[in-house]
Amino acid sequence: MTPPIRGTGTAVILLLLAALAGCAPFSLVTPERRTVGGAISVEPGMRWNRMEMAPYQGRVEVWTLDGPLLNSLVFFTGVPDGEPLFVSRALASDPKQEKPPVFRSAMNPLEIEELFTATIARNFRTAIVSATNLRPAEVAGTPGFRFETRFVGRDEVERAGVFVGTVRGGKLYGAWFQGARLHYYERYVPEVEKMAASARLVGEAASAR
C-alpha cells in the first residue's frame, strides 16, 4: 500500500525528494476556487494533490488525497468526438492493444456509461467492473447525469466511485471520484459532493450548448 501523503510529514518528504530529483509528481491544491483544464471551475474544501504526470493520457487532470492507489479524482475537461476517455500510459505505447473505445458527440448517458465501464475494463485489466443507478442530474449548472461505479483491479482491491458528466458543444465534461471501498472512498464523499455542487463550466464549455 502506498503511504497516505495528505497533510502529513510524508507528503512533505515526498515532495522534497521529488523537487530534489527535478520533477515534482504532485503539486498542492489549496482549498480555494480554481479552474481545471481551462474548462471546469471548482472550489475544493480541503487540500488535494494534483498529479503532474497523470497515469492516464487524455483530456484529463488527476487529483488525489491519499495517493492514486487509494483514491483519485479524474476531471474530464472536454473529451472531443473520436477520443477515448483516457488511456493508461502503460497501454498507450503497446502496439498489441486493440484500438480503445472512443467517445462520440452523439452519445447519450447510457452509451457514455457503457464507454466508461469498457474504459475501466481495459485500463485496469479487469472484467469485474460495473456501473449502476444511472440517472439524470444537474452537473456544473447544466443538465447532465451521474452513476455509481465499482471495480476490482489486478491488485484485488475493490474500489467504489461516482461519475458525473455532461456533454456541451459535443464534448464531454465531468469527473470521476474513486477510492478503495473500505474507508478511502466513503470518507471523502461529502467533500466530493460539495465540490461537485460548486462546479461551473468556464470558457468554451460555458458558452457551448
Add this chain to the structure above:
Amino acid sequence: MTFSRRRFGCALCAMGWLALAGETSAQNLQGAEPGRYLAPGYQPAEGDEKGLWALMDRHERELKGSRFVVRDPAANAYLREVLCRLAERYCADVRVYVVRTPLFNASMAPNGMMEVWTGLLLRCRDEAQLATIIGHELGHYLRRHTLERWRDVRAKADFGIFLGMGLALAGAGWAGSLAQFALLASAFAFSRDQEREADEIGLNLMADAGYAPAATAEVWEQLLAEYQGSSAARDQSFLFATHPLPEERLDTLRKSAVARGGDGERGRARYRERLAALRPTLVADEIGLRQYGRSLIVFEKLLADAPDDGGLWFAKGEVLRLRGDAGDVELALAAYAQAVATGGAPPETWRSIGLVELKAGARDRAEKAFDAYLEAKPGAADREMLKALLSQ
C-alpha cells in the same frame, strides 16, 4: 492480445499452440516406461523441486482467495469431471481454478494447480475441445515441465538479477502480488519441445477417454481465425513476430489427429448445458473487451452451433451497435430481431433496440422498445434515465 498477462506456463496461449507440432507416437500413460510420468500422489521430498512446489503452494493460497476465481459450482464440478475422465489416477492431485479473465489461456503449475481462463471457456465449442486443453495441461504436469524449465533457466542466467528486474517492472501501476507472480512466472514459459510433448500427451489422453481427436486441431483453427479479425498491429503481435506462419504446424496437428484416428464423442450439448449459468458472464465480459472484429468471429462461430440461443444473438447485436460503423445499425437491429425470435432474448435486447431506434430518430419505436424492456425487467435501475432520453 488485449491486456494479456504472460502467465506461469502459458501453455495454451497462442505462442504455446504455435510450438505444437511433431510426430504422434503412442504414449498411453499405462504403456510408458517406468518413471516417465509423475506417479499418482507424488510429493517432492527435497531439493529445488520441493522449493518450487512451496512457491506454487503459496501462490495457490492467494489464488484461492482471489475475487477473480469463478465460484459457480456447476462449472467447477464440470471441469473436474472432465479432468477425472482424462486422468482418473491423477484426479486427486490436480486442482482446476476457473479464472475470470476474458482471454484464451490455461496454465499448469508443477504442484497440480491448473488455471483455466473464462475467455477459453467461451471459445470452446464442445467438451472434446475443452478435454484437449485440459489434457495438454496435464501433459505439462505429468512430465514435470516446470521443474525442467526452472533448472534450465537457473543454469543459463543469474536468476537473482532476472527476478529483480521482473519485480521492479511489476511494481509499476496496478500490479498486485498476483501480477508480480505472473511476471516471475513468465520466466518459465514452456519450450517448444515441451509444448510439442504436452500436445502429444493431451491428444492421447483425450482420444483414450473417447473424445474425437479432430477437436485438437479445431481449437487452434478457431483461435487463428479470430486473430484475423483483430485491429491490433498484426505484424507487431507476438503471435506472428516470433514464429513462422502457423499453417504448416496446423497441418501437422491435423495429421496427428487423423493418425490417432477414429471418431469420438463431442459432448456439445453437455458442454453448453453444464456451463449455462456461467455463459451470460462469459458473453458480457467478451463484449466489454471492445474488440469488435474478434468478438463477432467468436459469436458467429458459437451461433453456428446454437442458432436458437437468444443471448448469443443479443451479444452479436451489441458488438455491432457498439462498433457503430456504417451499416452496423441495420445489422444490429437484425441480430436483435433474431434474438427476440428465439423467444429467449435477455430483457436488455429491448433496451438496445430502443437505443438504436432513438438514435435513428424513430421515437415511437424507441418508446415501445423501452416499454417492453421495463415490462420484462420491472426493477430496472435506468427507468428514469430512459424516460429522460425520450423526453429530450
